Amino acid sequence: MIVRVIYEKGDKVRFLGHLDIVRVVQMSVARAGWPVKMSEGFSPKPRMDFGSPLPVGVAGYEEMFEVVLTEARPLDWLARTLSAQFPSDFRIREILPVPPGRESLSESIVASVYDLDLKGVEASALSRAFDAFMADESVLLEITRPKETRQVDLRPFVLEALVLPSTGEIDRPAACSPAHAGQDNTRVLASMTVRHDRGRTIRPQWVLSSLDRYGLVLDARETIIDRRKILLEQH
């Protein structure tokens, strides 16, 4: 039996990196007593697919992983046992059976929708910068990682970048909603939809960092970023 677990990586655990999430989820599943299938070989690993990694600092409320079980279990049993073992600020949204013979989770992700909560910028300035970004053909950014530096063209990955009206609450779960938004006029909420191309994608933070070329200078590290949704390929 293969199941897909849709869960929330909440606000307070946003600073966990992808490998941390994998470790925490694997240990939680072990404590929950799920009969997880192990891989063959020298050092067997639980057979799990974590889809699309979230970087340190980003929360997500429709994250997913898939796990192969050695025997079938009722979905409500799975939900109950795992809920009891998840650390605080991890929440199960839904558990679904996965039909066999379907392509891997990571391959079937086509886009991610992010919410951005920026401080110290004007909505109009951000909006202009987004428009300029979208109007460009290519936006190259140098990404520095501990081991390598590479150039990425951000533009083709961004499907949409919008400033949201500051009045009116956005529909999102309480755990991820920024407190007091709207009371602060240098606080702007935005949304960004980013494409995944066979596992490859970009981070919204990179887009924010690239906006200086359109006259908007901000410290992208101060932006609160949440992934609202993962869009999967429809069959």
Place this chain on the structure above:
Amino acid sequence: MLRVNREEITWEDLRRELGKVEKPARYTGGEINAIRKDPEKADVRFALAFPDVYEVGASHLGSQILYYVINSMDRVACERTYAPWKDMEELLRRKNWPLYTLESRAPLYAFDIVGFSLQYELTYTNVLAMLELGGIPLRSKDRDESHPLVIAGGPVALSAEPLADFIDAFALGDGEEVVGDIISVYKDWRVSGKPRSFLLRELSQIPGVYVPSLYEVFYNPDNTVSRISPRNLDGFSAPERVHRRVLKSLESAPYPTKPLIPLIPPIHDRAVVEIFRGCTQGCRFCQAGMIYRPVREREPETIEKMALEILERSGFNEVSLVSLSSADYTYIKDLVSNLLKNPCGAKVSLPSLRVDSFSVGLAEMLGGGTKSGLTLAPEAGSQRMRDIINKRVTEEDILAAAESAFSAGYSHIKLYFMIGLPGETDEDVVAIGKLAQEIRRLGRNMGKRPSIVVSVSGFVPKAHTPFQWEPCLRPEEIMRRQRLLGSVLRGPGLEYRYHDVRLTRLEAVFSRGDRRLASALELAFKKGRRFDAWTDDYKQEEWDAVFEESGVDVDFYAHRERSENEVFPWDHLSSGVRKSYLLRERRLAMQEAKTPDCRGADCTGCGVCPDLGVKVDLAGRRDGQ
């Protein structure tokens, strides 16, 4: 320079800033099995402070035990904090935020008691940084009734005189019981409304608690200590000597079977069961081997039960059976083979193996097919040196261990040695290289392609050991010996790694220092020294300047042989092992004579059992069984 009125940190502020520091999850808590008690319902709020980075502190066994013990007390809440890495310290300072605990994000100054865990001397500057960032006056004398009581425990507490001016009280020895005594004295004092000085006096009456401000140190013209005596305070005086607290039995000691599990991997990312405490192998350089005596074992059934419980409740896929020398455990083979059948399919590991075929056999049992590498610690290369340090293994033992390792399929062997041990000659240094060559030859003759890593550290004499009188070699001399060894360690399949000599020297100054080093520590802290054990950030010039400016003679502390009748700055603190025994061991070392292990054999007279009212407590051999 207390900085009160620091701003409270809200999560909203914190989450906008933490993205700027490395590994922000170090500072956000929320760990599995973390205990969050309502501060409103606690009479005493206790902050456990670990003066090293989160990943080191979060899995530290002693701290886990205390966290569990203190939180088991009614109306007492224990929270945790760790040394902020430099980027985080900078952030805290920039935002004027206090160092806070992970559970309730409360500033350190808001706690009743702040307890530091002292594991090594090179964390002293971090202790000062945490006090200041936590809004607590650095020096004990500058604190009043509004400030937390600052205490410290851990192995280093038995010789932490350089911290004497900064710590209100040290807890010596096993912490499980004494921490409760301290908390109850604290509670009574608070109700009494008496001045802080009264609290300190009351604390000094608890066995195992050392209040440094109640003692005066007198010095000789040559700078050595002449006398340490309790001050006379209108008829009151603290005890002449403070003896380490020792649990009579580990079997009945509290142990967390719901361990705290950090959300980011700590350095020891596995389940842990302490199978015994204390080691009486008697290696003469080893402080742990002296200050944790006698050996007290848990029963195998208890260990198995604990291990299974922890595995089930944690989801770890490995359980480590820890102690100072796990292969010595009375029922180690049975224990390991039973545990290997655990239903979780978890691996079993032992942190410290002896150098003999028995231990290699154990390693093989544990290996489970993965023959990555094996670590052995002969400590010295020549038989003469091993006799001097009382490492009771022969060259045959070592080669037999290596042979079993090769035939079991291991090809990577890591060997630990020390250089600069008392009485060492160039020949002894070269012998390390020869031994490594010999092991490589053995492997080749067995048709393997061995790869041997030789890891060498400089010997640092430690307080409360038979070598406490010995000098630490100067860095130039250690380097010369390192090079000498390097010249014989050439060739394929041999790799040579050595410890930074500058750290050796710094550790040597602080591990046998006196309270006059306080000003040097404070200066180093002010100059920004932190995390001194982290070599990549070590700044020799800064420390040189610190010692120069504060008038510290490094030679006096580190490189001088001490006379047999010298009074040491820690002589009023007793580990239970008598100074006369240590001296006898030192003389035996000079005669290259060995002393046997008292585990299961005759007492060798170290004094711990009669003086502290305890005895060797082996599994299956208890009274009435």
